[in-house]
Amino acid sequence: MAIPHPIPDPLAQMIAERFKVLGEPMRIRILDHLRDGPQAVGVLADELGTSQQNVSKHLGLLHGAGLVHRERRGNAVLYEIADQGVFDMCEHVCGGLQRHLAELQSLVTGEVTR
Amino acid sequence: MAIPHPIPDPLAQMIAERFKVLGEPMRIRILDHLRDGPQAVGVLADELGTSQQNVSKHLGLLHGAGLVHRERRGNAVLYEIADQGVFDMCEHVCGGLQRHLAELQSLVTGEVTR
DNA sequence: CAACTTGACAACTACTTGGTTGATAAGTAC
DNA sequence: GTACTTATCAACCAAGTAGTTGTCAAGTTG
Numbered sequence: 001m002a003i004p005h006p007i008p009d010p011l012a013q014m015i016a017e018r019f020k021v022l023g024e025p026m027r028i029r030i031l032d033h034l035r036d037g038p039q040a041v042g043v044l045a046d047e048l049g050t051s052q053q054n055v056s057k058h059l060g061l062l063h064g065a066g067l068v069h070r071e072r073r074g075n076a077v078l079y080e081i082a083d084q085g086v087f088d089m090c091e092h093v094c095g096g097l098q099r100h101l102a103e104l105q106s107l108v109t110g111e112v113t114r
Numbered sequence: 115m116a117i118p119h120p121i122p123d124p125l126a127q128m129i130a131e132r133f134k135v136l137g138e139p140m141r142i143r144i145l146d147h148l149r150d151g152p153q154a155v156g157v158l159a160d161e162l163g164t165s166q167q168n169v170s171k172h173l174g175l176l177h178g179a180g181l182v183h184r185e186r187r188g189n190a191v192l193y194e195i196a197d198q199g200v201f202d203m204c205e206h207v208c209g210g211l212q213r214h215l216a217e218l219q220s221l222v223t224g225e226v227t228r
Numbered sequence: 229c230a231a232c233t234t235g236a237c238a239a240c241t242a243c244t245t246g247g248t249t250g251a252t253a254a255g256t257a258c
Numbered sequence: 259g260t261a262c263t264t265a266t267c268a269a270c271c272a273a274g275t276a277g278t279t280g281t282c283a284a285g286t287t288g
Contacts, residue, residue: 003204007146011208012139018207020137024246025123025130032121041265054247056265066214075255075264083210089203090117093132094125096199100180138276155235168277170236189234189285 021065022089026050027058031086034068038080135179136203140164141172145200148182152194 004011022028026048033044045055059079062068069082118125136142143162147153155173159166173193176182183196 003146003201003208005146005149007143009139009143012142012146014211015204015207016137016139016142018137018211019133019142023130023132023134023137025126026246028126028130028133029121029123032117032119032126035119042263051248052265053249053267056267057246060266066210066217072254072265077265083213085206085210085213087117089206089210090129092199092203092206093129094117096180096197096203097128097132099197099199103180140276156233165278166235167237167279171276174236186235186284191235 018065021061021067022086024058026054027062028090030055030058030062031067031081031090034079034081035087038071038078040073040076040078042076044079132179135175135181136200138172140168141176142204144169144172144176145181145195148193148195149201152185152192154187154190154192156190158193 029048030044033039033047041056041059042052044059045052048055059068059070063070063079067082067086068079071078071080140162144158147158147161155170156166158173159169162169173182173184177184177193181196181200182193185192185194
């Protein structure tokens with residue numbers, strides 16, 4: 001999976017689009033809650049402490065990006081993770097965060113890390 | 115590298131922050147141009163077809179997130195990738211994009227893929 | 229010293245978007 | 259049928275931000 005270099009403009013656009021979808025705390029939290037399995041909109045809204053409309057809106061975005069699947073179950077609509085790879089991405093980000101924070105810390109403690 | 119579940123609110127915030135920094139085409143393109151090695155701000159601006167001020171602003175953000183390093187070299191300032199892991203992330207995103215697009219395509223062609 | 233180059237910062241505009249509010253559609257229960 | 263539940267859609271507002279313009283600081287050259 002090699003990315004062309006220099007990167008074509010439309011590809012940069014698509015990649016950024018994907019990142020942008022994940023660049024919102026509420027959406028990260030929604031995805032995290034879906035780790036336990038499919039959930040209905042209302043349940044998520046309660047658990048996350050926000051409105052049903054808000055969750056629905058975010059889920060619509062996530063669905064548009066192909067990150068979650070939708071399924072009607074009677075009166076409710078169940079959403080579930082469509083691409084488990086999202087969590088790999090989150091872990092990758094956490095790794096980067098740790099490296100960055102360690103670097104900052106070394107500036108304070110006096111170059112202990114690295 | 116396991117992410118706690120349920121995810122703490124501040125962590126979701128930090129992860130989203132990271133993704134948000136990458137959620138901008140111009141910044142993706144800047145990072146891509148830095149793959150060839152350290153570059154000066156002005157050179158990047160020329161290559162990317164935007165203003166020096168704009169590139170400087172984006173590089174400031176990337177630097178704040180710890181994604182690039184800054185180094186004064188005479189009169190110029192050289193920026194370079196600080197965390198090669200960014201490109202792994204981009205490839206990961208591309209993989210997700212491919213899966214999503216293949217899924218959409220199967221809807222058109224009539225369930226050939228999957 | 230002055231003239232020039234290079235990059236960062238501040239202010240501003242225009243656009244995007246997260247969250248709310250209100251209304252509508254789909255489904256169930258009676 | 260009506261009443262109730264659940265989710266989506268549309269309109270709106272407020273906050274954030276990408277890009278421009280103008281200015282300033284740091285460094286080099288003559």
